[in-house]
Amino acid sequence: MSDARRVVLATRNDHKVVELREILGDVCAELGLEIVGASEWPDAPDVTEDEVTFEGNARLKAEALARHTGLPALADDSGLAVDVLGGAPGIFSARWSGRHGDDRANLNLLLAQLADVKDEHRAAGFVCAAVLALPDGTVRSAAGHFRGTLAREPRGENGFGYDPILVVEGDTRTAAELTPAEKNAISHRGKAFRAMEPHLRELLG
Template sequence: MQQHTEGHPPHPRRLVLATRNVYKITELRAILGESGLDVELVGADAYPEVPDVKETGVTFAENALLKAHALARATGHPAIADDSGLCVDVLGGAPGIFSARWSGGHGNDRANLDLLLAQLADVPDEHRGAHFECAAALALPDGTERVVSGRLTGTLRREPVGGGGFGYDPVLQPHGETRTCAELTPDEKNAISHRGKAFRAIAPIVRELLG
């Protein structure tokens, strides 16, 4: 049990986010702060000895849970992990979990975009529906787990537009918008994004499980 001197509050509970992406850490830290949660959020960089987890699941939720459980076991602290991607209606939900490596290599955004647009070249505008999906998982060292998801729906442009964001942001135009995700400001994107929705959904679960 954590000891603390009379009159001094205990240190906040540490929560580990399974990412080395500073942007994601900042985003979740802000969302938890808005929820009034007193937790110390750190990224995976705080534990450089812990190896990255292979994403062998067949759904976003499975991959998020794999990463969260591995980090919770390795660090002894509650852990959050997310997995996300683009799901295209006419492709039956693909690229899905293969979004980051759709063109073969991992993380080659331009090659992934070019291949996807080529595959959809003959698809008429009314059938170019797609959505970004994100699963966020919370795992405790004792094996307790929770998983939630968020979605951003829209249609796919025929050419990339905008210099912001990453991945498939330049081709997804959210419903109700005239701009692609890559043309939105970071604040505009966070307000509607699949990851923002998933992180906001997991905040009350963090409160419930960590107090």
């Protein structure tokens, strides 16, 4: 497939590339697009995510990758927003414990902070902002939300990050107890990227 029909995803995480190919499978088949990961460009710059919103950080990553590769680029930024904490950890979700990407430490710290919070006040949700950036500077964005309540201990093996403690709204399982197909159908990332489909048709159709 030629570069003209490739869309690069701003991640070097192969699991995330597979997940997005599944979420956008129908529209990619319709438009003849191929989702590829940033790992195909080892010299692509690492972007400092210093904006104060999910959309701002996603836009930084998408625009940088579009400039570097000359291809349309997709990026997302997401995190957990806890109601009783005023929306925190929010954009700091991945480094809540002080070390970026230490899922277990982040999760344990959050559970400790909420230990005395009653069950009826443990509402929370994942938030995802997705951004499509073209090399000519055109940008489109979309958002998705995934609500639930916070369990008191982790359950499930299928997720990552805070998935094991978010009990899905209307269900008794955590996000980490859902199958990948179930999660993609209702997750914040699934909703955000499905909301991106009209923009893909508009700009890449």
